């Protein structure tokens with residue numbers, strides 16, 4: 589074979605391979621189209637468009653100091669969750685090169701601040717629960733988009749890589765879970781209340797002592813059951 593035709597063949601084959609790698613998925617709707625609900629009026633992407641019926645609760649730890657403010661968590665998760673997604677080479681999102689948007693806002697006085705934290709609730713060691721996202725918001729928390737869309741996320745403030753949350757914090761979490769189960773009966777306590785690492789094996793969140801005999805998941809489920817049986 590002549591050099592020129594060999595080069596052409598190589599070019600042709602490599603374009604086929606590249607084509608396979610980068611081919612868009614045929615069944616993927618074009619989310620840029622008006623009417624599909626994937627954009628807000630201001631042109632930012634609507635990440636909540638896939639929100640589904642809630643039937644799961646995912647438990648996390650913040651892996652930060654336990655008194656980290658919502659602003660510190662938001663700033664960190666903007667960089668660790670949203671920015672990489674906006675800068676990724678995946679076909680989505682379509683708003684490449686722009687400052688990341690969550691589409692979630694928090695009112696501070698008259699001002700609306702865009703927030704990037706991934707959880708519905710944050711529980712402090714003293715048992716105080718802070719509302720972060722609304723239930724209808726899709727938090728980028730589980731490392732699995734389908735799970736994000738059908739779950740709410742409860743985060744224990746602090747780093748529980750080793751050790752366990754306080755009793756007050758566990759009580760507060762059990763109370764939140766019991767309320768959610770009453771509100772969304774599709775949440776099954778034993779099967780659908782899970783740790784982040786039960787969805788995504790790459791993380792140890794919510795900590796090494798969550799699962800297994802004597803783990804704090806066991807205590808959390810037991811306390812929730814007691815609350816549900818009382819009501």
Ligand SMILES: [Zn+2]
Pocket residue numbers: 647648649729784791793794
């Ligand atoms: Zn987590």
